[in-house]
Amino acid sequence: MEDPIRLVIADAANLDVEISTLSDDDDLFEAGMTSHASVNVMLALESDYDIEFPERMLSRAVFRTIGTLRAAVAELCDGAAA
């Protein structure tokens, strides 16, 4: 089954490469994601997962890789469930 987070990022990040060529630890900014595209990723993840990124998470560190985004979404979804 397709990884849903990868689908969202592939759709919103406007990468220069196919997302399948990137590992969870590869740098999305180096792969062509601009600052504006990272905003689109944020909005798409918020809409798909019904979460809201708090201000402390609006940083390049959180949006740098598929892995860091996966961890952030997991944290926010846990918070919503609690």
Place this chain on the structure above:
Amino acid sequence: MSGETGGTTFLEELVAARLLIPTGVPGVVGRSGAFERVLLGFDALVARVTAVDGAEVVRFPPVLPKAQLERTGYLGSFPHLAGAVFSFSGTETEAIDLAARVARGAEWSDLQAPTDVMLTPAACYPVYPWVAAAGALPPGGRLVDVAGQCFRHEPSSDPARMQSFRMHEQVRIASRDEVVSWHAGWVERGGEILASVGLATEVVPASDPFFGRAGKMLAANQREQNLKLERVFPIAADTATPIMSINYHQDHFGRDFDIRTSDGEVAHTACLGFGLERVTLALFRVHGLDADAWPDGPRERLGL
């Protein structure tokens, strides 16, 4: 330095000294001849100091084609600051209706429609499409000197935050390495120009006032990458006000307008801008409200 005593704000001091002329709308102020003489003196100083760089000098009006601003993403990032020009192109009956509504103090703006122009938000915006239209950059890129009236919809009683103000900018459009090195050099050079007229400034990392939550993300990006630096000076209060900013746009405008280097790469751009009213206010703040009584050094540099 004149303090804020007895509850008199710096704005009130400036108005009392007849340097600024309030219009009734916050941030929209007239300026006296004495104020203007200092402002034009600093403007000329910037031109004199940068003349050795051989920049192409160009000036644009305070409005720019709406289509140009639409291409930059400005309306996505700063919808709250943008100003669009509306005008009337209705029928004679509608014109009579408009005048009647104005006369009785009723709302009339729905009888106006958008025009093809918007108010220029920063002096450098018209430069990018103009450069793009000339085709690929020459080897070494281009350097442009531009100045003009700018508009930001941010009404404020802070005399240093005007809605309509002038900016004198240098814009570098070249390869990434050329732009990065030019940008780095201006951090100190800008400080030296300001220090030469008695303004001791500090450099601080900064971000643009992007709109909304998406804007917080963009601002964080800008700060983390050190893309915007400001030289600040305490003009009206204890808070430091930026009087010069140095901005590295990476390939943002290069992509927006498809500007190419002589090697065919997407061009990078950077600009530095002096806020002319703000520099002038800082000068009155530090040297006093009577420019004739200022120290000889700054007076000479400003041609007063």
